Amino acid sequence: MSARNSFSEYGSVAKTFHWLTALLIFTAFPLGYFANELAHYIQSPDFDGSQDTISRTALLFSLHKTVGVAVFFVALLRILWAISGEKPGLLHPDNKLEALAAEVVHWMLYGSLVAVPLTGWIHHAATTGFAPIFWPFGQSLPFVPKSEEVAHLFGDAHEILVWTLAASLALHIAGALKHHVIDQDSTLRRMLPGSGKMPQPPAQTHSLRPASVALAVFVAVLTVGTFLGEAEEHERAAADAPDTFESDNSALVDTAGSAALAGWQVQTGTLAITITQMGSAVEGQFSDWTATIDFEEPSSPGPAGKVDVTIVIPSLSLGSVTDQAMGADYFDSGTYPTARFEGEIVKTETGYEANGPLTIRDQSVPITLPFELTLEGDQATMNGSTTVNRLDFNIGQGTQDEGTLAFAVGIDVNLTATRAAP
Incomplete structure (x- = not known):
């Protein structure tokens, strides 16, 4: 058997x-399916915080991503090999409709x-989270920032294109x-090993029409899939919106640190x-919080407000683990939709501190928040940081291994x- 294709x-x-491509695809599909099923369970209120479940989910996602990267490189090599040599002819080119369908499906498969x-890889590179690719070349991609928006965009595209690949594969089979x-x-x-001499196909020509049709199908699928996904997301967001913070409570809760304050008005934060x-470090932000501040600069160290x-x-928003963080074993946001810090501001010899109880879930723990303060007339700039132990607030009690969650x-x-x- 020749290494290169012939017309027959x-x-x-x-x-x-x-x-090899078939083997990798039929490995990646079940890995992705079971990883997603476990991820949905982890994000559900029924999740008990089992460390074994989290570790198993991370392993399945890592295997899925690693196999996916292998599919990408094998597919590229396969396409380069195909366009560098002769393409075997169709055995029934006179059946125009069937021939067009076969060519379109081939283009759909190659594109998928x-x-x-690639979309899954970009989603991974843009996401701050867990489940690394098992290889020594790092987890980032050139020109792909760590961005929730980029991750969301390519995550949706990946999900839509997976169904496109599955449909193309089913039609091909x-x-x-x-x-x-x-x-x-x-x-x-003629695609089986050791198949022997094959019959000579009729003379025929190939055009770019099937590729154009496949491209149009890709555009239509991505457009319709994106529209339906956005509509579903809007419905889910409306259903999940907490009743506690409706518009008539805007005097209490505003956006990103804007609130009705006593003494000082937060402008940005x-x-x-x-x-x-x-x-791996995973960074997140709260987009909705308020601060009531009463502060007067004392002439010497002591109480300041x-x-x-x-x-x-x-x-x-906490990267790829946002939904997991809302679960019953973590913040349990359905039961405890707010957290609160009530602090006494103190000027020290070296700076400032806010001391008082931080209440998360059903636990109140005294904390100290050291911060730097710059006063320029009627404007103040504050930067502070501290560290707390999540177990003090009954967060992630089911995950006692710091290697899984610090x-x-x-x-x-x-x-x-x-x-x-x-």
Whole structure:
């Protein structure tokens, strides 16, 4: 058997690429399916926080991603090999409709075999989270930032294209079986190992029409899939919106640290946390929180005022583990939708501190938040950070292994405020 294709049959290299690709695809699909099923369970209220379940989910996702990267490179090599040599002719080119369908499906398969793993890889590179690719070349991609928006965009595209690949694969298999069982020709046999001499196909020409049709199908699928996905997301967001914080409560809760304050009005600010999962730092922010601040600069170290912060827990964005963080073993946002910090502001010899109880879930724990303060007339800039132990707040009690989820959680607060008018 020749290594290269001829007009009548496939060579050994093309056959090897074909069956290696098939093996990788039929490995990646079940890995992705079971990983997603476990991820949905982890994000559900029924999850008990089992460390074994989290570790198993991470392993399945890592295996799925690793196989996906292998599919990407094998597909690229397969395409380069195919375009560098002769393409075996169709055995029934006079059946125009069937010939067009076969060519379109082939183009759909080639496109999907590149686009599906590539979108998944970009989603992985843009996401801050766990489940690394098992290889020594790092987890990032050139020109791909760590961005929730980029991750969301390519995650949706990956999901849509997976279904496109599955449909193309099903049509490809159905066509091969039709040729073998109904037509009883050599279409399938010439891709099998050691298939012997094959019949000579009729003379024929190939055009770019099937590629154009396949491209139009890709555009239509991505457009319709994106539209339906956005509609479903809007419905889910509307259903999940907490009733506690409706518009008539806007005097209590506003956006990103904007609130009705006593003494100082917050203009801009961020409230961020950092966790360590599977050895990787995962950063997140609360988009909805308020601060009531009463502060007067003392002439010497001592009491300087009070601060009262209310945090809307479901407003947390924490990369790929956002939904997991809302679960019953973690923040349990359905039962405890807010957290609160009530602190006494103290000027020290070296700076400032806010001391008081932080209440998360059903636990109140005294904490100290050291911070730097810059005063320029009626404007103040504050930057502070501290670390708490998640177990003190009954968060992640089912995950007692720091290798899976570290106990320490970093809290960073940055804000700019102006003195309120009397």
